[in-house]
Amino acid sequence: MAEKPITTLVVGLGRIGWNLHIKQAAANPHFKVTAVVDALPERRKEAVDTYGCAAFETIEDALASGLAELAVICTRSADHGPHTLQAIKAGCHVLVEKPAAMSVKEMDKMIAAAKRSGKVLTVHQSARADKDLRFIRETIDSKILGKVFWIRHSVQTFFRRNDWQQLKKFGGGYLNNNGVHAVDTVMRLIDSPVNDVWGDLKHTVTAGDADDWLKIVIRGKNGRVIEVEESYACAFPPAKWLVCGTTGTMQIVGSEAKLKYFDPKKAPKISVIESAPAERKYGNSDVLPWEEKAVPVEPTKPYPDFYQELYKSIRKRGKLLVTPESVRDNIWVMDQVRKSSLWK
Numbered sequence: 001m002a003e004k005p006i007t008t009l010v011v012g013l014g015r016i017g018w019n020l021h022i023k024q025a026a027a028n029p030h031f032k033v034t035a036v037v038d039a040l041p042e043r044r045k046e047a048v049d050t051y052g053c054a055a056f057e058t059i060e061d062a063l064a065s066g067l068a069e070l071a072v073i074c075t076r077s078a079d080h081g082p083h084t085l086q087a088i089k090a091g092c093h094v095l096v097e098k099p100a101a102m103s104v105k106e107m108d109k110m111i112a113a114a115k116r117s118g119k120v121l122t123v124h125q126s127a128r129a130d131k132d133l134r135f136i137r138e139t140i141d142s143k144i145l146g147k148v149f150w151i152r153h154s155v156q157t158f159f160r161r162n163d164w165q166q167l168k169k170f171g172g173g174y175l176n177n178n179g180v181h182a183v184d185t186v187m188r189l190i191d192s193p194v195n196d197v198w199g200d201l202k203h204t205v206t207a208g209d210a211d212d213w214l215k216i217v218i219r220g221k222n223g224r225v226i227e228v229e230e231s232y233a234c235a236f237p238p239a240k241w242l243v244c245g246t247t248g249t250m251q252i253v254g255s256e257a258k259l260k261y262f263d264p265k266k267a268p269k270i271s272v273i274e275s276a277p278a279e280r281k282y283g284n285s286d287v288l289p290w291e292e293k294a295v296p297v298e299p300t301k302p303y304p305d306f307y308q309e310l311y312k313s314i315r316k317r318g319k320l321l322v323t324p325e326s327v328r329d330n331i332w333v334m335d336q337v338r339k340s341s342l343w344k
Helices: 015-027 041-051 059-065 077-089 104-117 131-142 174-187 306-315 324-340
Strands: 006-011 031-037 054-056 070-073 093-097 121-124 148-156 194-202 213-220 225-231 241-245 248-253 256-261 291-296
Touching: 006 015, 006 059, 006 077, 006 306, 015 031, 015 041, 015 070, 015 093, 015 306, 031 041, 031 059, 041 054, 054 059, 059 077, 070 077, 077 093, 077 104, 104 121, 104 324, 121 306, 121 324, 131 241, 131 248, 131 256, 148 174, 174 194, 174 213, 174 225, 174 324, 194 324, 213 324
Parallel strands: 006 031, 006 070, 031 054, 070 093, 093 121, 148 225
Antiparallel strands: 148 241, 194 213, 213 225, 241 248, 248 256, 256 291
16 A cells, blocks of 8 residues: 655745745655645645645645645744744644744744654754765864864855845844854854854845844854854955864865865974074974865765655654754854844
């Protein structure tokens, strides 16, 4: 007997709901799009015509229909938490878009609700599939750079953005939109519990009233410092990634990684000279056996398909690709950034 596909409700048919989630769910034989929600009638009609599903104007009506066991929440950021709680209460598993919640307090309510109901709760933290992250992870694990102590991530452009993502009332802003990806990415690289967080937010060049510039410094209990700099207000972008270790450095610009490193076993030993420098000169004759290479940013291991892993979690009780607890760590960091920012 063929296994029943997971009946799926997609809530919100905007960019991410329509261009990604409904297409991926419909393309996977383990899922069946049975219902959608959107406030715009033309979007509802498009979904009905394309996928042959039911369409509703409100999430309340869709959940009351009982047409789905999985709800994919793709609404505005501020609605993610409330809509997730509604869906869990109605008996649905939930996949929610990022940012999953507006605060740790809200995230904790979502996690507790899922545990009480025995339902799957996961978050679409898509940046975990990015080649940069996976390549950096492999490079750090290879020890070619020695002990990594500092990582800097920077994404800059000059963009006077003016859509709903720049309004506080909808949960917009750089931190909640792009910044949540950056935080999730670097939290995969810190390799330690977080010791402390400093951050600042600003509103500079975009329309609306939400942040469009951010700076975050995260220090792990292992001493590793990670800096995140992202904004819509810089016309001269620096390298996207800089990874510094005790035996080398890696820089990523575009799709190319440049590495400069040495084998410590081949390096001459040095020791501190306590006496006054000869002829009052500083420096020494230390010559390191540097090696340099430029390589494409291509990780060796593939990343699992998100919807396939979600199917395993729901039907086979497999491990979640993205646990809500790991996302809670991100939301906690974002809370600390807001607290320390001078701009509110």
